[in-house]
Amino acid sequence: MNIDWSNLSFSYLDTDYNVRCYYRNGKWGELEVSSSNQINIHMAATALHYGQEAFEGLKAYRGKDDKIRIFRVEENARRMLSSSKGIMMAEVPEALFVEAVKKAVSLNKRFVPPYESGASLYIRPLLIGTGPKVGVQPADEYLFLVFVTPVGPYFKEGFKLTSVAVMREYDRAAPRGTGNIKVGGNYAAGLRAGMLAKEKGYSAVLYLDSREKKYIDECGPANFFGIKDNTYITPESRSILPSITNKSLVQLAKDMGLKTEIRPIPFDEVDTFEEVGQCGTAAVISPVGRIDDLDNNKSYSFSKDGEPGPVTKKLYHKLRALQYGDEPDPYGWVTILE
Ligand SMILES: Cc1ncc(COP(=O)(O)O)c(C=O)c1O
Numbered sequence: 001m002n003i004d005w006s007n008l009s010f011s012y013l014d015t016d017y018n019v020r021c022y023y024r025n026g027k028w029g030e031l032e033v034s035s036s037n038q039i040n041i042h043m044a045a046t047a048l049h050y051g052q053e054a055f056e057g058l059k060a061y062r063g064k065d066d067k068i069r070i071f072r073v074e075e076n077a078r079r080m081l082s083s084s085k086g087i088m089m090a091e092v093p094e095a096l097f098v099e100a101v102k103k104a105v106s107l108n109k110r111f112v113p114p115y116e117s118g119a120s121l122y123i124r125p126l127l128i129g130t131g132p133k134v135g136v137q138p139a140d141e142y143l144f145l146v147f148v149t150p151v152g153p154y155f156k157e158g159f160k161l162t163s164v165a166v167m168r169e170y171d172r173a174a175p176r177g178t179g180n181i182k183v184g185g186n187y188a189a190g191l192r193a194g195m196l197a198k199e200k201g202y203s204a205v206l207y208l209d210s211r212e213k214k215y216i217d218e219c220g221p222a223n224f225f226g227i228k229d230n231t232y233i234t235p236e237s238r239s240i241l242p243s244i245t246n247k248s249l250v251q252l253a254k255d256m257g258l259k260t261e262i263r264p265i266p267f268d269e270v271d272t273f274e275e276v277g278q279c280g281t282a283a284v285i286s287p288v289g290r291i292d293d294l295d296n297n298k299s300y301s302f303s304k305d306g307e308p309g310p311v312t313k314k315l316y317h318k319l320r321a322l323q324y325g326d327e328p329d330p331y332g333w334v335t336i337l338e
Contacts, residue, residue, distance in 0.1 A: 005117035008152030023142035044132035046139040052129030054083035063325035083181040088138040118153035154283035161289030162203035171210035179239030222280035226273035275309030
């Protein structure tokens with residue numbers, strides 16, 4: 001195996017095995033191990049026609065001690081449960097989810113990048129309706145699958161500021177739609193705006209609430225936070241995905257003596273933030289240097305020297321240290337692989 005660990009990007013690379021579990025006749029079967037990257041499903045599967053599809057994303061990290069740590073896997077299990085309830089799919093029990101993730105990582109240990117590379121192993125659990133239906137209704141059969149793929153550090157050149165764009169023309173999710181669960185349809189809905197933003201040089205779209213366009217929702221694939229007056233502030237909204245990274249940062253911010261506020265954030269308030277960031281599994285934190293309101297030709301800047309702010313930096317390093325096992329894990333967030 002010849003992987004250039006330090007030059008990996010965030011893209012798919014085949015590994016040795018994936019694990020699968022089938023739901024048939026009202027119950028889950030045994031976990032199966034597969035070495036194929038193909039799945040064989042019915043052409044009338046509900047995943048293909050009616051979007052019965054949910055996924056998760058988490059990571060495993062190799063520490064200085066060579067141990068492999070999986071970050072907050074139980075939280076991802078719970079979020080997938082909530083996604084399956086949301087679109088009426090068979091529910092993957094938490095224990096099955098955790099076992100499948102551990103097994104998928106364990107079978108592909110040689111793909112967990114070395115500590116020094118700053119890379120990690122991305123874990124992608126997937127749940128799809130495989131049973132055939134022509135009428136719009138939930139399937140009777142499901143496939144739960146976990147594959148892994150090594151991914152590079154999000155910031156190849158270090159921890160860099162990016163810009164995000166506000167484009168009111170596009171919504172990612174409806175106010176009482178599926179924005180708060182991790183289902184494929186949300187990502188399809190966001191593709192056009194996301195690609196347009198990328199073409200214009202932005203790292204993501206900053207979505208405002210789709211009812212009034214008054215409050216901040218989230219960035220394309222990440223939650224939003226702002227820092228001011230020694231306070232970590234992040235949106236409360238029914239249409240954003242509850243980010244596990246964000247939840248972790250709220251705790252770490254408290255530990256650092258910051259106040260924390262989870263509340264609706266009017267877009268007008270961005271002016272007052274000292275630091276702004278996007279957070280999620282892929283990047284941990286992607287610090288935001290500028291928000292461009294493309295509809296009103298207005299820009300908001302959050303850095304004087306082109307560098308991420310001190311609070312953002314501290315939070316980023318603290319969370320990374322926990323994930324790689326450089327620091328003790330007081331909250332039991334990390335599962336060490338046997
Ligand atoms: C829409 C959206 N928001 C936020 C996040 C960040 O969530 P997490 O921190 O659990 O990766 C993700 C990525 O999973 C996402 O797709």
